[in-house]
Amino acid sequence: MTQDEIIEMARESGLETQDGFSESVFYFAKLILNKEREKSLKLWMLLDDVDTADDIAKADDAIYRSLCRQAHKKRWDVLTGNDIDNAIRARGQA
Secondary structure, eight states: OOHHHHHHHHHHTTOOBTTBOOHHHHHHHHHHHHHHHHHHHHHHHHHHHHHHHHHHTTTOHHHHHHHHHHHHHTHHHHOOHHHHHHHHHHHHHO
């Protein structure tokens, strides 16, 4: 999500006044962007862990599967089921 998208959401929510947006809207947008970037990085690191598991366990499928299971369980530390449901609903509305 970009800052422009967040600002558009704020506009659609009626947070824009005649004088524009308050500083709190921009502060809130920055907080959201930082949190989304952090989640993206954590998910990327989990994917990298799967890639590393592939390198470690080339000849042993059971070890590879075990390492991957450990990594993919951690995805719930980054996103909740509600996060996923909301993203799916938002994607359908776009």
